[in-house]
Amino acid sequence: MLFFRAMHKTATLREDFKIHAEASKLFEFRERLYRICTDEGIPPQPARLMVLAVDEAISNIIEHAKLPENDNKIGVSVEIDEHQLVVRISDRGKPFDPRPIRREPDGCAYPRRGFGLYLIQKIVNQIDYERTSDGSNMLKLTKSID
Amino acid sequence: MAGLKVHHEENRDGVVYFELEGLLDPHNFEVLEALFEKHFAAEVYRFVIDLRRLQYVSSSGAGVFIGAVGTCQDNDGNIILVQPSQEVKEIFELLGVYQIFPVLQTKLQAVDYFAKKVQ
Numbered sequence: 001m002l003f004f005r006a007m008h009k010t011a012t013l014r015e016d017f018k019i020h021a022e023a024s025k026l027f028e029f030r031e032r033l034y035r036i037c038t039d040e041g042i043p044p045q046p047a048r049l050m051v052l053a054v055d056e057a058i059s060n061i062i063e064h065a066k067l068p069e070n071d072n073k074i075g076v077s078v079e080i081d082e083h084q085l086v087v088r089i090s091d092r093g094k095p096f097d098p099r100p101i102r103r104e105p106d107g108c109a110y111p112r113r114g115f116g117l118y119l120i121q122k123i124v125n126q127i128d129y130e131r132t133s134d135g136s137n138m139l140k141l142t143k144s145i146d
Numbered sequence: 147m148a149g150l151k152v153h154h155e156e157n158r159d160g161v162v163y164f165e166l167e168g169l170l171d172p173h174n175f176e177v178l179e180a181l182f183e184k185h186f187a188a189e190v191y192r193f194v195i196d197l198r199r200l201q202y203v204s205s206s207g208a209g210v211f212i213g214a215v216g217t218c219q220d221n222d223g224n225i226i227l228v229q230p231s232q233e234v235k236e237i238f239e240l241l242g243v244y245q246i247f248p249v250l251q252t253k254l255q256a257v258d259y260f261a262k263k264v265q
Binding site for chain 2 (some may be wrong): 023024026027030045048049052055056059061063083114115116118122126
């Protein structure tokens with residue numbers, strides 16, 4: 001994979017966009033992110049998994065962040081170089097640090113919800129979170145593609 | 147257009163079969179939830195679900211299966227997943243879903259599974 005990218009693309013790709021905080025828009029977003037990844041030479045499986053991780057993070061924002069009505073878009077920044085795929089997700093909702101939470105599905109208790117963060121943590125190599133001085137959440141998901 | 151479709155829903159000898167096609171995500175997981183609730187209300191707890199044409203499952207979608215299987219198993223039933231697509235298989239593996247559900251390759255195997263339980 002690294003060899004493939006090194007042969008074909010050497011510069012870092014960076015793409016920034018905003019999406020509406022609506023579950024009905026997630027399909028288009030997933031398609032777009034997958035296309036960006038695979039166009040950059042990332043194989044389908046890691047691309048699919050990263051799309052899933054980002055989809056889960058954005059779904060959590062839509063469901064729990066209580067975004068202000070006048071500022072309810074979610075910012076997404078994708079950065080790909082030879083070694084890693086980084087997706088930064090920003091929103092203006094209430095603070096939420098996803099890093100300490102991890103719940104594995106429990107075959108005895110059968111809870112219905114709450115697996116999204118577990119999936120994110122299984123898929124990516126690093127999760128960084130920052131509450132910025134202007135009152136935004138900034139979540140950074142990093143997946144190695146070496 | 148992307149979405150979730152339920153095909154070939156039928157109840158045969160107390161076992162409900164259906165096939166899912168498309169994408170199961172936060173936008174439409176309640177469709178599947180309502181389907182299970184409808185059958186639970188009729189006291190049906192045995193399901194065979196064909197996943198060959200399901201291309202995507204988010205955690206909210208997997209949560210519907212995981213939530214429903216408890217009710218099924220508490221009532222001497224189960225949910226058998228048949229032939230999940232590669233994409234869905236990857237997600238279920240990450241979630242450890244295979245420890246909870248029987249996953250079989252054909253509908254016939256699923257029929258046998260419940261037939262043996264009756265014997």
